[in-house]
Amino acid sequence: MKITKIKVVDSIMGSGKTSAAIQMMNKDADHKYIFITPFLDEIDRIKHACPNKRFFDPKNYDAEGHFTKKQDSFHDLLAKGGNIASTHALFKQSNEETRELIQAGNYVLVLDEVMDIVEYLTIKKSDKELLFDNKLIYVDNEGYVCWNNEDKKAKEYDGKFNDVKNMANNRNLLFYRGAILIWTFPHSIFNAFKKVYILTYKFSGQIQKYYYDLNNIEYEYFHINHIDSSFTIHEGKSNDKEVRNRLKTLINIYEGTLNDIGKEKYSLSNSWYEKRNQSLIRLKNNVSNYFKHKMKAKSNQIIWTTFKDYQSKISSPGYQRSFVSCNIRATNQYKDRSYLAYTANRFMNPIVEGFFKERKIEIDQDTWATGELIQWIWRSAIRENGQIHIYIPSQRMRDLLLRWLEE
Known part of the structure; x- marks a missing residue:
């Protein structure tokens, strides 16, 4: 081959x-x-x-x-x-x-x-059990989820689980730790x-x-x-050392007491958001304070981000319409925005990470997170050599950006 x-x-x-x-x-x-x-x-x-x-x-x-x-x-x-x-x-x-x-x-x-080439497939426990109990799918000795085409009823199936059927027939699905279906692009x-x-x-x-x-x-x-x-x-x-040296003169990173909320390694991670309802109010106030009082920024000068599930918890009048997804790529729609807030501490999905680690592939979480942060920052005025001001309350993410600029 x-x-x-x-x-x-x-x-x-x-x-x-x-x-x-x-x-x-x-x-x-x-x-x-x-x-x-x-x-x-x-x-x-x-x-x-x-x-x-x-x-x-x-x-x-x-x-x-x-x-x-x-x-x-x-x-x-x-x-x-x-x-x-x-x-x-x-x-x-x-x-x-x-x-x-x-x-x-x-x-x-x-x-x-x-591409999003490996990701876990969200499927209800009851649906997963239905697929197995009705012998529509099975797991082969290599860990692939297979559609049971030997069974006439399964082979002729046409309904709610057609996507699962197609992916299984394409050998895109793997069974992971007895519970999770992983989608992989056919290499x-x-x-x-x-x-x-x-x-x-x-x-x-x-x-x-x-x-x-x-x-x-x-x-x-x-x-x-x-x-x-x-x-x-x-x-x-x-x-790209020369480029990073130039970027150092354009990126103004906030340093001050508003960063106290993000001192721990996992502060502002997805799991942190899940557990800290009161801290989200404080973070919301911090973002508002940064934009309105520290920077005196207008709404049309702002972009900010967090995890999608918590957007409404951090959003506030004055910048709620300036949200830009933290995994956005390749758009110049916000090239006039100079005031930024990045309120997420990024880690690769633990299920996807576990999938690779189980197969002896080591993951570099910091390099992945650095790339995600840089891509997001590049949506702003910096893409046209404009000065930007950014609030990154997570000390880990702030340190990763500073380390990249100094590499």
């Missing part, structure tokens, strides 16, 4: 990764491309920037205007051998048919940002491509890196060279 060595273009945000990919695709007359991105507006950017490549994006309808599944449209475009631009959400539905079509088409993949998809480029930053701490390690998928690092208006991809790790 052919093994594709992944080319990880690991360069800091704003270094021109997408521009370099566009220039590479425009110059390459020998290959067809699939460009996968988190956001729809990036699809339009690729279509307009590569007119000679004629990128198509899968639709929910066919050429005659009949509604169809987007995945069917994706497969139809693959069968026709077109260049394709689409989203992570659709690409994550890839199955054996997708793999065969990609391999037959001799495609190159450009993956803009890593054979990557080997179907002639080449794979991943455009990202801080890959060494990302789940997709650990997924590659788990599946013995080889990868090598590349970086971006920028000369005049030309962006090119070159072998070897990037050195």
Whole structure:
């Protein structure tokens, strides 16, 4: 079986990764491309920037205007051998048919940002018991959850658990510690491509890196060279010391008594939020104090974040509409915002972490958390060299940012 060595273009945000990919695709007359991105507006950017490549994006309808599944449209475009631009959400539905079509088409993949490639599947205990008790699913000796296609009733099943059926048939599900179903992207998809480029930053701490390690998928690092208006991809790790030195002059980190709430290692973590109702009131007051009194910031100058489940607990008039999810990627919607509050202490989901550790893959929580924090900060005015002021009450997260700036 052919093994594709992944080319990880690991360069800091704003270094021109997408521009370099566009220039590479425009110059390459020998290959067809699939460009996968988190956001729809990036699809339009690729279509307009590569007119000679004629990128198509899968639709929910066919050429005659009949509604169809987007995945069917994706497969139809693959069968026709077109260049394709689409989203992570659709690409994550890839199955054996997708793999065969990609391999037959001799495609190159450009993956803009890593995907949520391993995650636990939320399923009610009663539903899980129903699936097992009715012998719709079973666990094989490798730990995969399988759909019981030997049983006629299960094979013909069409209903509430169709997603579980499809993922089980694609070998996307693993049984973990007797209770949790883990969704994993089929790694054979990557080997179907002639080449794979991943455009990202801080890959060494990302789940997709650990997924590659788990599946013995080889990868090598590349970086971006920028000369005049030309962006090119070159072998070897990037050195962004000069960029970080510049960023140090732009990032103003709050130091003061409002940080007292976050002194412990796990302060402001998800588990901390679950247990500390009274502390949430104090944190809410701290954020309000920081924006309104310390910074005298207007609502249209602010972005802030916390864990989604606790957004309403920290939100307050004056900044409640300025919430930006802590796992947001690749948007410039907030490039005019100069006052920030990051009130989360990030740790990888313990179920996902446990899944890897059980398989002898060591996780670097600090590198992962640093990457998440930097990505979020990059949504602000700093992406256009603007000064920013940020409140990070978690001492751990503050220290991680300072350490990164000094690396």
